[in-house]
Amino acid sequence: MVTGDPLHRVLTIDLSRRRFHVEERPELFAAGLGGTGVGIRLLQELCPPGADPLGPDNPIILAVGPLVGLYPLASKTVALFKSPHTGNLGEGHAGGRSAVSIRMAGYGAIVIQGASSRPVYLVIEDDRVRFRDASALWGLSSGSTVGSVIRERETGSGYRSIMRIGPAGEKRVSYACVIVDTYRHFGRLGLGAVFGSKNLKAIVVIGKRTLPTADPRGYRKVYDEIFHAATASPLMKKYHELGTPMNVLPLNELGALPTRNLKQARFEGAQEISGERLAETVLGRRLACAHCPVACIHLAALRVPHPKEPYFYKTSMVGYDYEPIYSLGSMLGISSPTGLLELMEEVESQGLDAMSTGVVLAWATEVLERGLITTKETDGIALSFGDYRGYIGATRRIVTQPNEFYRALANGAEHAASGYGGLDFALTFGGNEMPGYHTGPGAALTFLAGARHSHLDSAGYSVDQKAAAGGDTLSPDALADRLLGEERWRQVLSSLVVCFFSRGIYTPQVVTDALRPLGIELDADALKEFGRDVLARKHAFKAREGFDVTQVRIPRRILETPTPLGRIEESYLRKALKKFE
Numbered sequence: 001m002v003t004g005d006p007l008h009r010v011l012t013i014d015l016s017r018r019r020f021h022v023e024e025r026p027e028l029f030a031a032g033l034g035g036t037g038v039g040i041r042l043l044q045e046l047c048p049p050g051a052d053p054l055g056p057d058n059p060i061i062l063a064v065g066p067l068v069g070l071y072p073l074a075s076k077t078v079a080l081f082k083s084p085h086t087g088n089l090g091e092g093h094a095g096g097r098s099a100v101s102i103r104m105a106g107y108g109a110i111v112i113q114g115a116s117s118r119p120v121y122l123v124i125e126d127d128r129v130r131f132r133d134a135s136a137l138w139g140l141s142s143g144s145t146v147g148s149v150i151r152e153r154e155t156g157s158g159y160r161s162i163m164r165i166g167p168a169g170e171k172r173v174s175y176a177c178v179i180v181d182t183y184r185h186f187g188r189l190g191l192g193a194v195f196g197s198k199n200l201k202a203i204v205v206i207g208k209r210t211l212p213t214a215d216p217r218g219y220r221k222v223y224d225e226i227f228h229a230a231t232a233s234p235l236m237k238k239y240h241e242l243g244t245p246m247n248v249l250p251l252n253e254l255g256a257l258p259t260r261n262l263k264q265a266r267f268e269g270a271q272e273i274s275g276e277r278l279a280e281t282v283l284g285r286r287l288a289c290a291h292c293p294v295a296c297i298h299l300a301a302l303r304v305p306h307p308k309e310p311y312f313y314k315t316s317m318v319g320y321d322y323e324p325i326y327s328l329g330s331m332l333g334i335s336s337p338t339g340l341l342e343l344m345e346e347v348e349s350q351g352l353d354a355m356s357t358g359v360v361l362a363w364a365t366e367v368l369e370r371g372l373i374t375t376k377e378t379d380g381i382a383l384s385f386g387d388y389r390g391y392i393g394a395t396r397r398i399v400t401q402p403n404e405f406y407r408a409l410a411n412g413a414e415h416a417a418s419g420y421g422g423l424d425f426a427l428t429f430g431g432n433e434m435p436g437y438h439t440g441p442g443a444a445l446t447f448l449a450g451a452r453h454s455h456l457d458s459a460g461y462s463v464d465q466k467a468a469a470g471g472d473t474l475s476p477d478a479l480a481d482r483l484l485g486e487e488r489w490r491q492v493l494s495s496l497v498v499c500f501f502s503r504g505i506y507t508p509q510v511v512t513d514a515l516r517p518l519g520i521e522l523d524a525d526a527l528k529e530f531g532r533d534v535l536a537r538k539h540a541f542k543a544r545e546g547f548d549v550t551q552v553r554i555p556r557r558i559l560e561t562p563t564p565l566g567r568i569e570e571s572y573l574r575k576a577l578k579k580f581e
Contacts, residue, residue: 006106006209007034007066010042013122013129015198016056016114020129022107029108033520033530034065036091037495038109039080040537043089046111049544053084053190054172054197056115063109065497066518068099068291069211070219072227073502075099075289077180078494084197085174085190085356085412086431088545089538091452092191094163095289096181099497101161104207112198121164121202123154126209134201141166141349146202147182156206164202165192166351168399172196173410175356175433179348183287183297183319187353188432188454219517226514229505231293239296239501240286244322245275247436252330254468254564256439256461259330260385261362262427262557265438269335273325282337284317289499296501302341318345326436327358332365333385346392350399356412357398359433361391363413363426372421377405414553424556429453430547438558440464440565441572442479448552448573449480449580450487451538456500458487468564476572480579488531495534539580549580 008026013019032038039061051057060081067074077098083090102110105124112122119134132153140146146164154160161181168176169192176192177185186192195201213219230236238246251257252270259267271277284301288294299317306312318341328347329340347354365383367373375382379402381390397406408416413433417426427434429447435455437443442460450457460483467473474482489508490500498506506514508524515522522530559568 006103007064007108009107010109010111011107011124011129012111012113014114015112015116015120015200018116018131022127025108032534033492033495034068034108035063035076035078035495035497036080036491037530037534039063039078039091040534040541042109042111043080043082044537044541046113047082051082053082053087053090054193056113056198058082058194058197060112060191060194060198061109062098062102062112063497064099064103064107065495066520067496067498067514069103070213070518071223071291071498071514072230073292073294073499073505074496075292075499076494076497077102078497079178079186079191081191081194082545083189084172084193085188086453086547088542088547089451090189090191090194091538092178092186092188093494093497094178094180094184094186095292095499096161096184097290098161098163098180098184098205100290101159101205101207103211104159104209105205106207106209110205112200115197116199119199119201121150121200121204123204123206125156125206134199137201138170139167141351150202150204154204154206156204159208160204160206162202162204165195165200166349168351169193169196170201171399171401171410173352173399174412174415175353175360176351177353179351183299184289185353188355189452190353192351213517214519215517222510222513222517226505226510227293230502233505235504236294236501240294242275242279243296243298243320245278245298245320245325247322248274248325249276251437251439254439254465255562256437256464256564257330258326258427258434258436258438260333261331261359261366261425262434262438262561263366265561265563267330267333267335269333270330272335273329273337273340275322278320278337282341292499294501300341302338302345304342316345318348320344323436324354324358327355327433328391331358331362331436332388332391334388334391335386336388339388343388343391343395346395350395352395352398355435356433357395359427360398360409360413360416361394363417363422364394364409366425367420367422370422373405377403377420379403379406423553427555427557428553429555430552434555437461437464438561438563440467440563441568441576442467442483444554444558444568444573445479445576446483448554449483449549449577451535451542456490458483458490464563464565473565476576477579480576484535484579488528488535491531491534491538492527495530549577552577
């Protein structure tokens, strides 16, 4: 085992020249802490203004934080890049073993630059980087196929993480994802397309270091407190039992579950695709990210009969969460658990972001329903809400792109609507497709103004739900201030890097206590100022690349379909958006 804290080391890999070097950057990590704080600084430093997101100048930055490998639930890697989907900030968080492997390989950050002249995958182990020919892997699915081949070829079992793309990334679909350790993802904003543009099929990271602490006794005490809080928490127990699909029925009851392209916010088939029903009927296994005692990853056993041979079945393990249940279930009117899982498996195999795919297909269905296109554009598929077989066929065509319509869909709902009509019901926010929460103005404002246009940016849906349960209805300014405060704090958590599910555990005091045994002294005020700085850097990068929050498009559909708090007023949102300038 190699010892010594590797957090300050940055590994830079040049795919064009097939070279790499390592730098010690203690000043970078002192200022940026790790994760998002370091990643955004490197992105500002290395990504030229106006860079083509699918060009060699767009860097991929993978960063981890000081708590990774040391504390429970500190299990995420942050990816920063320029997004081919929105044209500005790209950011993704992935669990699995990725973060622990990167840190134990000896790095706080990995930067990938340039583009390979032919398909390649990287093997990173300690101070070595090997460039492997990936020509035979090009075109293979992002799931078990590529992973199986790499696992057979490479050493490091038990110490490694494998990140890979599927055909969607190779075809540069703007919302292609990167699959991490089979069941986790850098999902949103198109990191898979950036991999594909660099001819990069996969990255294998093997790490075997041990990590020191400045105060072992103090570290052990804080570790035990965090571990106990995580394992004793009723919410964490719920994450273990049902996972995020526990949200399906409560959101449906509230009238906040987007259904059939948000024509409605309640789905009559919600019970069939709820977390409870899936756990009763198809749940096959639970998994955990490295160094996590919760195990919130839920896998369904999908049995598909052989088309010709009786009593023969193909059994697949399909990971499911709330977001793909919403986007590929209620949003498409699919209530069949088997149909939903088959569509999920297809989306996974192609290497697509599930949320964007579902919203894109929902928009395409409504465009066809309204007669703005015909089955000529859909290549003969009569897209219809509830028809999962048609959606499986359309998903494949988004990747193979047999005609101009599917090439448009491969760039997202807003891009497609600009050419085929239906912009009012193209459910995108800053170019990113809608998450599964139609709870009220808090959620809408999070999607519009959050740095990633993600429900995880500031959890406005939670503010809405509290208001619906009898809490105070906030003024536009007060709502914006609350969401900004929450998003700033989340920059601290994503710099450490800890799972956002544990945000109730990692309070400012706990973060301060956890950092101290590692030799890092930051009090609550310093953490607050740090979060403010990181978010300001993100906003500055977005503005540099042309994003203007005051001009962001508000989809008409979200104003037309009632939420649990009634109809959202555009004037309310516009006033709140001014606080984000």
